[in-house]
Each structure stands twice: as C-alpha cells, then as structure tokens.
Amino acid sequence: MQKILFSFLIIFLTVTTASAQVEADTTWRRTFSAGINLNQAAFSDNWKAGGISSIAFNSHLDARADYKLGKTSWDNAVQMQYGLLKNKGEEQRKSIDRIFLDSKYGYAISSDWNTFVSANFLSQFTRGYEYDVDADGNDRLISNFLSPGFLTFALGAEYKPNPYFSLRLSPFAPRFTFLADDAVAANERYGVPEGKSVRTEWLAAMVQATYNRDIFTNVNLRLNYMSYINYEELSGKRIDHMLNSTLTAKVNRYINVNLMANFIYDYDQDSDVQYNQSLGLGILYTMQGFTVR
Template identity: 85%
Template sequence: MIKNLLLLVLLFSNATLLLAQTEVEAEADTTWRRTFSAGINLNQAAFSDNWKAGGISSVAFNTHLDTRADYKSGKISWDNALQMQYGLLKNKGEEQRKSIDRLYLDSKYGYAISSDWNVFVSGNFLSQFAKGYEYDVDTDGTDRLISNFLSPGFLTFALGAEYKPNPHFSVRLSPFAPRFTFLVDDAVAENERYGVPEGKSVRMEWLAAMIQASYTRDIMTNVNLRLNYLSYINYKELSGKKIDHLFNAVLSAKVNRYINVNLMGNLIYDYDQDPGVQYNQSLGLGILYTMQGFTVQ
C-alpha cells in the first residue's frame, strides 16, 4: 500500500511539473480551448489496540484526472474529453482493496447547422484499469473476480444532432449508435457475462440509439459542478428495464490554489450487468492542480 502511494505521489508530482512547463505566457489561443485538472485525496485513521470507543485503523487514497481539448474553427468543432479515477483502501486485518476505478474517453466531431445545433459523429470508450472482486463470497472466504480492463469494456459510436445553447450545457441525440461490449478476460467470463453471448468475447449491438447530456459550471466562487448523463437504447430490447442509464457527477470546491474538497459519484443501471442500480461515491480532501487555456509546443 505504501509503495503504491509513494509511486502515485511521485507520478502526480512529475506530471504537474511537466505540464507546468508547457504553460506559455503568450497570446490566447482562439482555436483550441484546453483544460486540465489532476488531484489526489488521502484519508487515514489510527487506533490503539485498547481504544475503547472502537474503530479500525485504515488508510485510503483516490486519484482523479480530468482533461479536455476542444477545437473550433468556423462551423467545425472537435471536442475531446478524458476522465480517469482510481483509488485503494487498506483496513487493518484486511487485504488491500479497490475503492473506485473508471476510465472514460470521448471524442466528437461536429458541423454547425445553426447557432445552437450541429450534426456530429462521435466515439466513446468506457472501462476500468484493474481487476475488481466481489469479496468474501464463498464459505472459505475467497474472493470472486467479476471485472478487469476490457472486461467489460464498451466502445460506442454515434451519429446524430447536438443542441448546445451555451458553453455549459449540451444534449446529443443519436438515432444510430452501434456499441461493442468486450469481455476478453476468460476468468471474468466464468463469473459474469455482461450481455456477451456464451463462447464469445465481443457483443455487437448495431441497431441502437443514444442520448447524452452534460453540464459543467462554476455554481459559485471556487465551486465547480460537472454532470454527465448517458442513456443507451437497443431497438431490439425496447422494454423499459432494458434501457441503460449512466450518470456521473463531480463537485469540487477549492480551499486555496492547490487544496480542494471534492465529491464524486457514479450511478449505473444496466440490466445485462445487474437488475439493480449500481452506485459508488467518494468524498475527499486533497491536492488539486488545474490549468486552463494552456498551449503545448
């Protein structure tokens, strides 16, 4: 745990130093609009063995990175976003466990047909970095492998129209949105299928639609709210319970230039994964490094 933490801090420090060197004090770049933020949050608690009020010594951290690079020239636009979240926790007497794990990449090419509307083609990818387990499921206390990188992994393409009345809010309507669901880890496939047919490692959904909405804004001084919603509809499975819903929210409040408090949450309803609603949430105080409008040479 300590080795992982030290490595993460070192990588984070090097990344921020490298990106700081790319920030150039020059005329504003009117074609590209770039933003970058990366942070690490730490939580720790320690109790003596005779602490009568009760408690378990623990240490946990999670890290997140959000970056955007948006291009606009005349009627043409190209928007790119990357979001990564990863965290570990260690309770006394238990093995190290994962607390959060998310990898999301989205790219959209658009052409404006009015001041508020554009037609677009896009692609997005969703998966995780490391193995995920359901803990202590068997009588002998063993853990059950239920996910891994590209198990599942989702690659979705979309063609449609986007309504974007201002820089803070947008809605994408895609009547044609084929999706590929990957299940490449055979060990995961023995326990979970994620809608992928038996004997196959890829499920292809050609006839489908997708709706995406996003909102990001400073709702007050030094407080930023970012919301993302995605709904996926397979035309062959129009039953309400078969429509997928994904929701992601991040609320960040800056204490000073580098210290911040953030609340992150993810909500998923995907009947092929589980008939119930899945969610995770994390709250932390940590270090945040941000840049906006920087130029890379």
C-alpha cells in the first residue's frame, strides 16, 4: 500500500508542477456531453403475441479538459455510464456500469510525437450480480466499486498526427488491481491472490488508441482501445484487451440516438470475451470546442 501511495504522490507532484506553469494567457480546450436514454415497452395481460413489460434507463457522461502551452500538454478525460433495467415480475437490475478516468502529461519531441506519463482508473459505481445462479433463484455478488478496480500508470511515447486520433505506446506500465469488497472476493478474484486485496503488476506494457470524429453530418464515432501486456505472462491468452465504442446521431440540438458497446477480454476474469451493448433514444446536452483563456 505504501508503494501505491508513493505512486499517487508522484502523479500529484507532476500535475501540480504542470499547473504551476500555467500563465495568464494559457489556453484550455474543454468538451462536455451528458445524456439520458429511456426505453419502455408495455403489454396487456392478454397480449397473445407474447412479451413482457419493461423499462430501462441509461445515462452517460463524457468530458475532456486539455491544456497546451508550447511543447507541453496535459490531457484529461472522464467517461461514465450507468443504467438500470426493470422487467415486470423481476427486481430492478443494473444494465451497465462504468467509470473511466485518464490523465496524461506530455512533452512534444516532433510535430506528431510526444513523450508522456499518464495514469488511468477503471471501476464501477455499485454492486453487480450474476442472477439466478441456482434452482432457488439466488443471486451471486460478483463486483462492486473497487472490486475490481484498476489503476494503471504508464510512461512512453504518443503518436498524434491529427486532433481526432492518438496512439500511445508504453513499454513501462505498472498496474494495481484492487479487490476491496470481501463479499466479492469470496466469489470472484480477478487475478488478485488469495488472502490479498491488491495485485501489483510492475513489469508490464500498455497500448492505447483513441478515435473521436464526426464521420457524417451530425454523426459522431468514438472508439477507445486498450491492450495490457504483463511481461511475466507473455502469452496470447494472457494479453488483456478492452474496447469502448459510442456512435451518436443527433436528431436535433437536444435529441439523439446512440449505440454504445463495451468489449473486454481479460483471462483473469473469464476465458471468453465479455461484451455489453445498448441502443437508445434520449436527451443529449453538449458543449464542445469552447476555449477559456
């Protein structure tokens, strides 16, 4: 735990130093979007074609705050998703739950390449269950906030040829996997050794790629990919992959249709690919590209 706190201190000092260099004419680029989607279906008790009444609620938030002064840059991103589903005759259930924070401090070495140090955090807000695991219909707790939680630091080089695409290559990327809830630990370990609440992977590499662009008029595609490689487990099956994608089509200023999907392959969690997907019509509020001086 002392090593983790020390790593937090190093990142904090780096961020503080960067902030101290900001002058009166510093330029920030900030973007923000938040949306709520509601899906509902209703059937009478004598509806012969079959079906079940249901209501689903999904919310999402995406924000960025990017600073640049000369060759120095500091990029910050927040992505949050949360959703609930209620089918008639069943208890309310969670449909999607994700927290992702990313901060990167970079220094340009050419027009397209930067050296950087970064930190990112991945977890969820609330408890998650595997439902109806036995004949009695009992549920099994398999996740919670910080169970698992992933904190990854990275040092490397970034290729950014344009504003909408970037590729980070990190040959040194230590990661800490947290398992804070003992009730979750009794059912799922997420690679954390028995008797411990934190797994530390010091010798590892990471690859990250982002793409965020309007591919058509009023249609935006955002992709975030992350690959994590533990040098001590160099095997195709042991390389972690994560892909988050969002396709948003604006109907008007506030109404939008969006398709969101997450794909995860992590051998410590499951030997198969995990995925979730949601399609919704809802309200989207955005502020993009505004500049503060």
